[in-house]
Amino acid sequence: MVYTGFMTIYWRDMIRFVRFKTLLIxxxxxxxxxxxxxxxxxxxxxxxxxxxxxxIPGVQGVGYLTFMxxxxxxxxxxxxxxxxxxxxxxxxxxxxxxEVMASPLPRDNIIVGIALSGMTKSFIQATIxxxxxxxxxxxxxxxxxxxxxVLSFLAILLFTGIFSLGFLFLSAxxxxxxxxxxxxQGIMTxxxxxxxxxxxxxxxxxxxxxxxxxxxxxxxLTHLVxxxxxxAIGSDFQAIGIRYTTTPGELLLSLGVLVVFAAIMFALAWxxxxxxxxx
Amino acid sequence: MQKLGDDIIEVSDLVHRYGDFxxxxxxxxxxxxxxxxxxxxxxxxxxxxxINVLITLLPLQQGTARVAGYDVAAEPARVRESxxxxxxxxxxxxxxxxxxxxxxxxxxxxxxxxxRSERIEELLRLVQLEAKRDTYTKHLSGGMKRRLEIARGxxxxxxxxxxxxxxxxxxxxxxxxxxxxxxxVNREGTTIFLTTxxxxxxxxxxxxxxxxxxxxIIATGKPWELKNLLGEDLIYMETSNNPAAMAHLREMEHVKxxxxxxxxxxxxxxxxxxxxxxxxxxxxxxxxxxxxxVNLKKPSMDDVFVHxxxxxxxxxxxxxxxxxLARARRR
Numbered sequence: 001m002v003y004t005g006f007m008t009i010y011w012r013d014m015i016r017f018v019r020f021k022t023l024l025i026x027x028x029x030x031x032x033x034x035x036x037x038x039x040x041x042x043x044x045x046x047x048x049x050x051x052x053x054x055x056i057p058g059v060q061g062v063g064y065l066t067f068m069x070x071x072x073x074x075x076x077x078x079x080x081x082x083x084x085x086x087x088x089x090x091x092x093x094x095x096x097x098x099e100v101m102a103s104p105l106p107r108d109n110i111i112v113g114i115a116l117s118g119m120t121k122s123f124i125q126a127t128i129x130x131x132x133x134x135x136x137x138x139x140x141x142x143x144x145x146x147x148x149x150v151l152s153f154l155a156i157l158l159f160t161g162i163f164s165l166g167f168l169f170l171s172a173x174x175x176x177x178x179x180x181x182x183x184x185q186g187i188m189t190x191x192x193x194x195x196x197x198x199x200x201x202x203x204x205x206x207x208x209x210x211x212x213x214x215x216x217x218x219x220x221l222t223h224l225v226x227x228x229x230x231x232a233i234g235s236d237f238q239a240i241g242i243r244y245t246t247t248p249g250e251l252l253l254s255l256g257v258l259v260v261f262a263a264i265m266f267a268l269a270w271x272x273x274x275x276x277x278x279x
Numbered sequence: 280m281q282k283l284g285d286d287i288i289e290v291s292d293l294v295h296r297y298g299d300f301x302x303x304x305x306x307x308x309x310x311x312x313x314x315x316x317x318x319x320x321x322x323x324x325x326x327x328x329x330i331n332v333l334i335t336l337l338p339l340q341q342g343t344a345r346v347a348g349y350d351v352a353a354e355p356a357r358v359r360e361s362x363x364x365x366x367x368x369x370x371x372x373x374x375x376x377x378x379x380x381x382x383x384x385x386x387x388x389x390x391x392x393x394x395r396s397e398r399i400e401e402l403l404r405l406v407q408l409e410a411k412r413d414t415y416t417k418h419l420s421g422g423m424k425r426r427l428e429i430a431r432g433x434x435x436x437x438x439x440x441x442x443x444x445x446x447x448x449x450x451x452x453x454x455x456x457x458x459x460x461x462x463x464v465n466r467e468g469t470t471i472f473l474t475t476x477x478x479x480x481x482x483x484x485x486x487x488x489x490x491x492x493x494x495x496i497i498a499t500g501k502p503w504e505l506k507n508l509l510g511e512d513l514i515y516m517e518t519s520n521n522p523a524a525m526a527h528l529r530e531m532e533h534v535k536x537x538x539x540x541x542x543x544x545x546x547x548x549x550x551x552x553x554x555x556x557x558x559x560x561x562x563x564x565x566x567x568x569x570x571x572x573v574n575l576k577k578p579s580m581d582d583v584f585v586h587x588x589x590x591x592x593x594x595x596x597x598x599x600x601x602x603x604l605a606r607a608r609r610r
Contacts, residue, residue: 008386012375019374095370099431102336103387104359277337 005105009113010120013087017121031076031125032132039065039072039136042202046240053241060237062139067239069133069140070228071201073160074221076129077122078195081164082188084118085171089181097278107273111266115168122164123157130156130232140232152231159227162258163220169265173272200225204242220261223254287312287439287470288333293342295328302328304494305342310439310472311487315465318474319481319584320491326474327367329491330443333472334364347438360388363432363469367443369424373417377408377427380416381434388435402430406460422453429460433469440464442473446480458484478580488580490587497587502580509578509586510535512552514559517543519569527566528559538586543572 018024043064055061088110091097100110130153134140141149171188178184198212199205199221205213216222229237230246237244288310295303303325310316318326331337333346335355344351347361371380378399385395403409406426416424425445432440445461446454454477461484465471475481481488482502489499498505518524521544528537528546533555535547548555552575560570 005387005389008383011386012372012379012383015379016372016374095366095368096372098336098366099364099370099384100387102334102359102364103384104356104389105387 005109006113006116008105009100009110010116013114013117014120016087017117027080027121027125028128031072031129034072034076035065035069035129035133035136035138039068039133039138042068050241056238056243059243060234062233062237062239063137064240065133065136066138066140066233067229068202069129069138070225070232071199072133073126073129073156073228074163074199074201074224075196076125077160077164077224078167078192078221080122080125081118081167082171082192083184084114084121084164084168085173085175086181086184088114088172089175089178089184092176092278093179093181101276101278107276108270111169111172111269111273114172115165118168118171119161119164122160126157126160142233155231156228159224159231159255159258162255162262163224166220166258166262166265169262169269173265173269176269176272176276195219195221204240206242218257220258223257226254227251227258285312286310287347288316288472289343289345290329290333291343293329293332293339293344295325295332295337295340302494303332306489306491306494306496307342308489308496308499310470313465313468313470314486315461315471315473315484317481317485317488318472318491319476319478319488319580320474321476321588324476324491325494326476326491327443328494330441330472330474333358334362334441335359360435361438363435363437363440365425365428365432365440365442365445367447367474369428371416371424371427374415376413376415377403377419378412380427381431384431384434390435398434398436402433405433405463406430420453421449422456425449425453425457426460429464433464437469439470439472442471444474444476446475446477454480478584482580490584492588498583505583506578506580509582510547510549511577512548512555513576513578513582514546514548514552514556515540515543515572515574515576516546516559516570517572518563519571523566524563524568524570527562527568531555531559531562547578 046064050064088097091100101107130140141152144152171184174187175184178187194215198208198215199219200216201221205216205222208216226246229244230251235246235248286309288308290309291307293303293306294301306325306329318324318329320326328337332339333344333351335351335358339352346358349357349361351358375383381399381402382395385398390398400409403412406429408423408427408430411419411423411427416427419427429440429442429445432442442461446457449457458480461471461473473484475484485502487499487501488505490497490505498508500508516524521539525537525539525544528534528544533548533550535549537547538545546559556573556575560573563570
């Protein structure tokens with residue numbers, strides 16, 4: 001029989017996810033609100049500013065809402081994943097983790113279980129944003145056949161899943177090394193700013209100064225957003241007056257960056273968990 | 280009666296330090312299969328540190344320890360599979376039901392589904408929480424929480440159950456009921472290792488006790504053996520001249536030891552004190568020493584503790600309202 005101890009951790013974390021109604025609802029409504037307020041406000045502005053730019057013939061042009069919907073999915077995944085370790089920290093502070101740490105369950109199973117439940121939450125959120133975004137007018141999967149839509153949707157979940165695992169591992173590593181939730185909050189805020197803004201989530205990176213361009217190029221968020229846009233919009237489109245093309249090679253590179261990032265973060269979390277003393 | 284190899288916990292020269300502070304300072308002891316063994320000592324004596332090393336939550340720094348036949352340093356996983364633990368603080372998720380708490384634990388220890396569900400029903404019956412199986416633990420009373428934790432500790436049919444201060448913060452009636460549950464569990468064959476700073480708990484519950492203070496074991500024995508070390512009776516007296524009285528009393532027959540306390544003398548006698556007391560009063564009055572108050576009693580665990588550690592237990596208000604309030608708030 002395959003040992004599936006991580007499913008025990010997953011099961012408990014999901015029980016809590018559905019049981020804390022306010023947390024559940026806010027985590028589902030929050031990304032929709034981003035789309036509704038920030039998305040509509042910004043797209044009204046951007047669409048006005050870029051109205052004078054002539055469309056490139058033969059290239060599909062998309063509105064700002066469509067452009068930024070991919071960024072909102074990525075941002076929501078980033079936040080949810082970075083805070084995924086919080087439950088570990090609460091468990092640790094309230095002594096609940098001692099039961100798990102004193103059990104024969106290998107510690108990597110804790111990491112995997114928490115990461116899988118975080119990934120599940122990200123999948124739910126990504127699906128909500130896509131659905132809500134399309135309702136608001138984002139042109140996701142426009143002109144796709146039903147089969148291609150399903151495949152594209154699954155591919156987006158694949159990118160989102162690997163990205164969320166990376167940040168969940170990082171979050172778990174930080175949480176197990178810290179004493180207080182406030183500390184985690186502080187570190188997360190410090191991390192989210194550069195990751196979110198030094199990326200292509202909300203605007204093109206072509207006009208960035210070189211340092212920020214370099215950060216953006218290694219930023220996992222950039223690669224997630226590229227992947228989502230590739231599958232939701234296409235390999236060649238125009239938005240905010242700029243033409244975006246993504247070759248299959250570039251797409252594979254993005255996937256590769258996410259996989260490597262997740263692998264490194266898993267190693268980091270594994271190391272921190274082996275060293276952790278919870279008593 | 281005990282054969283060699285009947286020890287389920289064997290510890291020798293265990294030392295554990297936190298930085299410069301030595302919490303456990305070279306303790307050696309053995310727990311026999313089937314007994315209830317207690318560590319009795321004040322808060323901060325090193326009891327919890329020692330227990331955390333035995334349950335493999337803290338690394339073994341120095342010395343050796345074997346639990347259920349496995350070395351805690353070399354085979355921590357085997358140790359973990361063989362033991363059950365009830366931690367000092369409540370470690371129940373407030374938003375899970377009693378059934379979920381036990382189910383989670385069974386899954387953690389990789390118990391097969393059928394065995395899990397049978398065991399859960401059996402244990403809920405044992406700790407009389409059948410009616411609460413679908414109740415969130417935040418709605419349980421302190422005693423019920425403790426019982427649920429004991430049930431959880433027994434989920435995997437452990438060879439040894441570790442109980443760290445099992446009745447801390449519980450009211451007197453609930454404590455007595457907890458003792459009954461613990462005894463019942465022990466009768467079914469589970470060896471029990473517990474730590475406590477309650478004298479009466481150690482006395483009522485244990486087959487054997489180790490008194491521990493400042494990280495060292497000061498005395499080990501059955502409760503009556505420890506009490507007998509102090510003699511048949513203890514006579515407390517205040518006199519008009521304590522130093523002189525002490526000198527005279529020490530010369531008398533059947534007097535094992537005379538100690539000085541803050542407000543008088545304590546005399547340990549090896550024979551029935553009711554007969555000796557009149558003789559003492561006579562002898563002292565011949566010397567012109569007047570006895571102002573006198574009290575005679577059988578040695579209690581408190582006396583044993585004071586005798587071995589030279590102080591009253593530093594009981595951080597076991598029943599003081601402020602302390603129990605603070606505890607309640609933490610839960």
